[in-house]
Amino acid sequence: MSGTSVLSQTHLLSAPNNLPQSPELSFSFQKQGCMSLLKNCKSIEEFKQVHAQILKLGFFWDSFCASNLVVTCALSNWSSMDYACSIFRQIAEPGSFEFNTMIRGFVKNMTLEEALLIYVEMLERGIEPDNFTFPALLKACALLMDLEEGIQVHGHVFKLGLEDDVFVQNSLINMYGKCREIGLSYAVFEQIDGKSIATWSAIIGAHASLGMWNECLMLFGEMSSKGCWRAEESTLVSVLSACTHLGALNLGKCIHGIFLRNISELNVIVETSLIDMYIKCGYLEKGLCLFQNMSKKNQFAYSVMISGLAIHGHGREALKVFSQMLEEDLSPDDVVYVGVLSACSHAGLVNEGLQSFNRMQFEHGIEPTVQHYGCLVDLMGRAGKLKEALDFIKSMPIKPNDVVWRSLLCACRVHDNLELGEIAVEKLFELNCNNPGDYLVLSNMYAQAQRWDDVARIRKEMAEEGLIQTAGFSLVEVKRKVYKFVSQDKSQPQWDSIYEMIHQMEWQLKFEGYLPDTSQVLLDVDEEEKRQRLKCHSQKLAIAFALINTSQGSPIRITRNLRMCNDCHTYTKFISLIYKREISVRDRNKFHHFKDGICSCRDYK
DNA sequence: CGGACCGCGT
Incomplete structure (x- = not known):
């Protein structure tokens, strides 16, 4: 841009010809014109150039x-x-x-x-x-x-x-x-009289960023009960995220309703959060439907869809969506590849997983992170390639974290390899993560091998470290209320009819050919005691309760904190067949859909 | 403002 053009443009911008032109006024207009020229610059280079030229013109x-x-x-x-x-x-x-x-x-x-x-x-x-x-x-x-x-x-x-x-x-x-001092956040929050929507947003957002999902929902409830209904969009997204993590489908649906009532067109962030919520709360169909109807999908949308299909065990479909993403010329990032690799891992697609891992590095130039290595160890481990998994860990250019070793440990448990399992646990202990789950897996592996002395030793070490594991539980939603069951639970008011139902179910199941699998009752007790304990696992109690209290043919949704044991898996397949119910079970990170005696995981757990 | 790997008690 030449000096004269700057000057002529400032005239155009600031001094229409029909205005009287005193020298001072014209100067003031020119100054304002220069300012708007500078304001409208699109880059620092342009700005510098224009600035230099204006200075040359000698303005004050x-x-x-x-x-x-x-x-x-x-x-x-x-x-x-x-x-x-x-x-x-x-x-x-x-x-x-x-x-x-x-x-x-x-x-x-x-x-x-x-x-x-x-x-x-x-x-x-x-x-x-x-x-x-x-x-x-x-x-x-x-x-x-x-x-x-x-x-x-x-x-x-x-x-x-x-x-x-x-x-x-x-x-x-x-x-x-952000400094992880949520108590101090709350103290500031409490001091505020007449809390505005922005204030509620700040405190809900603070809890969300720390993963305090229950508190998020409680604060949102409190906010609503105080008459503060019109939350900011970002707050609703935080609350949706809480629903996603807690599996609170009904509240999630309410939030969806709030969006639909108040906003004419949902933006891509809201849509992505909704899809994620529906999928992780078990409604894959609904998530898929929203995904297909999205006007413009970005990499986040593809990312939640791919990992969503992965946790529902649909590995092939996840890979299809991934190729769609590439066809749309969206370039995948590292997180998308975590989804792709975990899809392969959950569905047992070993070759596809290895191919994707190579493609990620050589076609898309993404340096693998510890998460990607974790997925691959999981992939090989689940498929029984334990030795390969260990060699793979040894060949990693970065330091393996606890998740990597824990994936190997889990694979060793599934494939009964105590020797490698001990190596994995040793590495876990070296990392000092003090995780009660690690002790438990090892102790259960010893129990499986009938090495009760070692079981006792590990338990003692665990106690010395002061580690306590929270009990396994199953949640089931009946008539808009969530009921929690733990193993051998008799705290529900209906417990006698639940146990009667359990008895009736067992009789029917045996008639259809079900045999209790006591191999995973890892206690040094006799067979009869094992069978008794197995009968009353939390998931079975939750199913019995749902069968009693919901209408025939309606689906049953269960959320668990731990993975289900083999016996509960087999048992639930039979129930879905005999009682003609669709049952979906969500554990920490994947879903099982039981229908007509078949599970969506095709028994690849 | 949104997306991520693993596991676990009787």
Whole structure:
């Protein structure tokens, strides 16, 4: 762009020909025109060029102009803090507005230490921060997870009496949340009178980012009961995420309803969250339907669909969706590949998994992360290739984490390889993750091998470490209420009819050829005792309860915290056949759909 | 603002 063109454009922008043109007025128009030219720049290069040419024209720049330039330079989407700094340094007496702009610019560009340094400089020069300074500053503390600095800043907020500013309050809630000090977040939240929608959003978001899903739902309920119905879209997405993790399908459906009633067109983030929620709550069909009707799918949508199909055991379909994604010229990222690999692993597609792993590196140039290695160890392990899995771990260029070793351990349990299992456990203990589950798997493997001394030894070690494992349970939803069952449970009011039902079911099942499989009752007790215990596993109690309390033919959905044992798997297949019920069981990370005596996992567990 | 690997008590 030449000098004359800048000048002619400023005339065009600022001084229509029909206005009277006194020299001063024309100059003022030209100045404004220059400002809008600078504001409309699309890159820092363009900005620098235009700026240089305007300076050549010899305009007088007052501090007002300069601070406007700092704003443009620091906060536009192509922002350059180096250049913003150079203009900022030319301002003789910058005030809080200029300092705030610089802090916000540094935070936007993630140069957070610089943001804190500017704040220090501000204090040294005796300029008092205001309610626009603190939100940016607290965001820097949040992103740095610098609790100490955050507390200091909080103190400063108090000193200046700014604790009633709603933006400052929300930033404090957010900062403490990001620093994993949710108690302090809540303390700020509680102090606020007349909580606004933004306040509720901040505290719900803080709990969501820490994975405190139950608290999220409770806060959302509280918010609604206080008459605060119109939540922000982002809050509803957080709440949806909580529903997804907790399997709270009914609340998830309500949120879907809220979206449909209040927003004419759902955006891609909301749609993706809804799909994820439906799929992870067991309604694969509904998720698939929403996915197919999406007007524009992005990589997130494909990602949730692929891993969704994976957890439902539909490996081939997941690979099909993946090829669709490639056909649409969307390039897969590392997380999409985690979905693809876990799809292969859950469905036993060993060759496809290995091919995908190669393709990821050589066709899409993605460096495998520990998650990808974990998937592959799982893939080989489940398929019984234990030795290969171990060699694979040894050949990894990065340090294997606990999940990798635990996948191997699990494979060793499934394929009865105590020797390799002991190696895996040793590695797990070296990593010091203090996980009660690891001790239990090993002790159960010893029990399987009838090595009761070793069982006792492991249990003792576990007790010495103070590790306690929460009991296995099954949840079932009947008439909009969730009921929880643990093994041998007699705490339900209907327990006598439940146990009668169990008795009746057993009789019918035996008639159809069911034989109890006591091999996984890992206790040193006699066969009869084992059979008795097996009969009352939490999942069976939950099924009996659902059979009694729901109408014939209606589906039964069960959520468990642990994987189901072989016997419960076989038992549930028989029930689905004899009682003509579709039963879906969700464990920690996958689904089993039982129908007409067949399970969707095709017994590849 | 949204997506990720593994396992577990009687």
